[in-house]
Amino acid sequence: MTAIIVSDLSVRLGGNPVLSGVDLTVEAGEWLTVIGPNGAGKSTLLHAMAGLIPAVGTVTWNGGSLDGLSRRQRSQRVAVVPQHPVVPPGITVFDYVLLGRTPHIPSLGRESQRDLAIVERVCGRLDLLGFATRHLDTLSGGERQRAFLARALAQLDGSLDTVLLLDEPTSALDIGHQQEVLELVDSLRVDAGFTVVSTMHELSIAGEYADRLVLLAKGEVVAVGSPTEVLTHALLSEHYGANIEVIETASGPVVVPVRRGLPG
Amino acid sequence: MNRSNVADDSTDVAGRTTNHIVPRLRPAGLRATWFLGALAVLVLVVVAGVAFGPVSLPPGAVAAELVNRVFGTDLDTGLTSQQAAIVWKLRLPRVLLALLVGAMLALAGGCYQGVFRNPLADPMLLGVAAGAGLGATLFIVARAHGLSLSTQLLPIAAFVGALAALGATYLLGAAGGRRQGTVTLILAGVAVSTFLTAVQTFVQQRNVDTIASVYSWLLGRLTVASWAEVRMLLPYVLVTAILVLLRRRELDVLSVGDSEAAALGLHPKRSRLILLLAASLGTAAAVSVSGLIGFVGVVVPHIVRLLAGRSYRSILPLSLLVGASFLILADLIARTVSAPAELPIGVVTAFIGAPFFVLVMRTTKESAP
Numbered sequence: 270m271t272a273i274i275v276s277d278l279s280v281r282l283g284g285n286p287v288l289s290g291v292d293l294t295v296e297a298g299e300w301l302t303v304i305g306p307n308g309a310g311k312s313t314l315l316h317a318m319a320g321l322i323p324a325v326g327t328v329t330w331n332g333g334s335l336d337g338l339s340r341r342q343r344s345q346r347v348a349v350v351p352q353h354p355v356v357p358p359g360i361t362v363f364d365y366v367l368l369g370r371t372p373h374i375p376s377l378g379r380e381s382q383r384d385l386a387i388v389e390r391v392c393g394r395l396d397l398l399g400f401a402t403r404h405l406d407t408l409s410g411g412e413r414q415r416a417f418l419a420r421a422l423a424q425l426d427g428s429l430d431t432v433l434l435l436d437e438p439t440s441a442l443d444i445g446h447q448q449e450v451l452e453l454v455d456s457l458r459v460d461a462g463f464t465v466v467s468t469m470h471e472l473s474i475a476g477e478y479a480d481r482l483v484l485l486a487k488g489e490v491v492a493v494g495s496p497t498e499v500l501t502h503a504l505l506s507e508h509y510g511a512n513i514e515v516i517e518t519a520s521g522p523v524v525v526p527v528r529r530g531l532p533g
Numbered sequence: 534m535n536r537s538n539v540a541d542d543s544t545d546v547a548g549r550t551t552n553h554i555v556p557r558l559r560p561a562g563l564r565a566t567w568f569l570g571a572l573a574v575l576v577l578v579v580v581a582g583v584a585f586g587p588v589s590l591p592p593g594a595v596a597a598e599l600v601n602r603v604f605g606t607d608l609d610t611g612l613t614s615q616q617a618a619i620v621w622k623l624r625l626p627r628v629l630l631a632l633l634v635g636a637m638l639a640l641a642g643g644c645y646q647g648v649f650r651n652p653l654a655d656p657m658l659l660g661v662a663a664g665a666g667l668g669a670t671l672f673i674v675a676r677a678h679g680l681s682l683s684t685q686l687l688p689i690a691a692f693v694g695a696l697a698a699l700g701a702t703y704l705l706g707a708a709g710g711r712r713q714g715t716v717t718l719i720l721a722g723v724a725v726s727t728f729l730t731a732v733q734t735f736v737q738q739r740n741v742d743t744i745a746s747v748y749s750w751l752l753g754r755l756t757v758a759s760w761a762e763v764r765m766l767l768p769y770v771l772v773t774a775i776l777v778l779l780r781r782r783e784l785d786v787l788s789v790g791d792s793e794a795a796a797l798g799l800h801p802k803r804s805r806l807i808l809l810l811a812a813s814l815g816t817a818a819a820v821s822v823s824g825l826i827g828f829v830g831v832v833v834p835h836i837v838r839l840l841a842g843r844s845y846r847s848i849l850p851l852s853l854l855v856g857a858s859f860l861i862l863a864d865l866i867a868r869t870v871s872a873p874a875e876l877p878i879g880v881v882t883a884f885i886g887a888p889f890f891v892l893v894m895r896t897t898k899e900s901a902p
Contacts, residue, residue, distance in 0.1 A: 316792075319796060321792065321795055321796055340795065340798050340799075340800060341798040343798070344796060344797055344798030345798070347796075348796070349793070349796040351792065351793060351796075354789070354793060355788075355789045355790040355793060357788040357789060357843075358843070359842075359843040360561075360788070360843065361561065363558050363560065364560055364561045364785075364844065367560050368785070368786060368789065368797060369797070371786050371797040371798055371799065372797060372798030374782070376783075377779045377780065379562075379782065380560060385558070385560065388558075389558060401558055402558070424797065
């Protein structure tokens, strides 16, 4: 089944074209990662898919137009973890995760026992119960990233055909925590059956976790396919302007930067 | 063994769960103890405000008199009819007016701080108070020039002024770049405030004959309080309080910024606008009967925040109660400290508010935002 169909999507920000004519299909339950050089429009594509920025073109979710849903209905089905989420000073992890229940709480009402139970369960799943009463701004980078994920999971809980959009989920983490967070996302995806669309800078890691990669350059899709199809020397050196070497390994292609001008 | 393992058993993000854990963790919100405590303080302060003054009455008798009036009971108060008249005709309206004004300024201040995500935001800073002041001044001057306008319309004039100022602040802030967000807005508010205050001074200078009444209004006056003022202010206070308190959870959601709030299903601009209009209506109405009383809007929400936590779900209702107590107390001091003369209430709010604020800041571990 298809989760999201993006067709002929164009976005202009401040008069400048950021995305032009993007076509993309995301299968339900898959992990699709958008890669591309800085300024290629990766984040913009992610936010346009969530309907959070004005765009020309159509985004269809599970066969229905995005425009046909209220913002609240949309938010019950798609959660976004931005690259740098705002950390309100002094908020506890529990209250932060509870914010994820916002689209499920009546606009002038308050959270139900069920909402609280979901938050507690999600915190348990992400090993955050020990931090639940700690302030979010006192957590380490990896712990924070788990709290951000927990809010998104709490948001999607109770809805079907959900999509998790992750904007550079590992950019603030060391290599060990990168793996920890991505493994967590992957196991949650399998458990809960949601679809993941992420953007990522780390090409080798992107290839290891994604089912498919989309290479975006200057606002256009230049390649879509399996990691082996997209992480090629030709494509990457052309669009990143980088001097690299692609090494095939058991876990997929690994992209290594090589200093220009060195012999060999 | 540990809780996370227990919770693991029921993990199902798609919501097919049947196993509900009884939650032990409580969300940030209004705690009953804080609410009842603040309410109790308010009741005590009301009694004290009515009992003490140039002629002091026994607080117990005053309390009994108030209970009689409110609940229709027939307790023996021991008050002479003259003393009862002091309670009913002089003291109570003044105390209630201070209650309403204090509640409104503090609630509006807390609301602005949430809407702009800026701890310095308050009615004075955004030009709202200055706009209301100019609107009220023009109204007073127009009346002095013989326009037959009912004094009941004074809050409307102040509200129009407040809205015009807020609109100007908003437009200037937007012109300065939307990306900058709240900082530009505050800067625009300072510019608008300064400009409107200058206009107001100009209008006053051109109307020297009415300057005295405008000036006394500006300094803040609860001295002329009567039931008429209380009745005039009450509907605005109720509308504002209901609108703001019903939406207090939205301010917590707005604390993660517009973009994330939108992803959580909120319409940030819409909810901001509603909250701003409501808070401005309350501010304008309060300012139109009491004049410009500074300090309450900034300090009371901060004191509440430092004591009872940062969620707007507790800050707003507690600010309402604490602001009311604070201003009744300030007014009590203003009229007793150098009796029979009265101090301007703004002097008192600053005089007791600033040291108290510093004290709270120093004695709580959490630093100010």
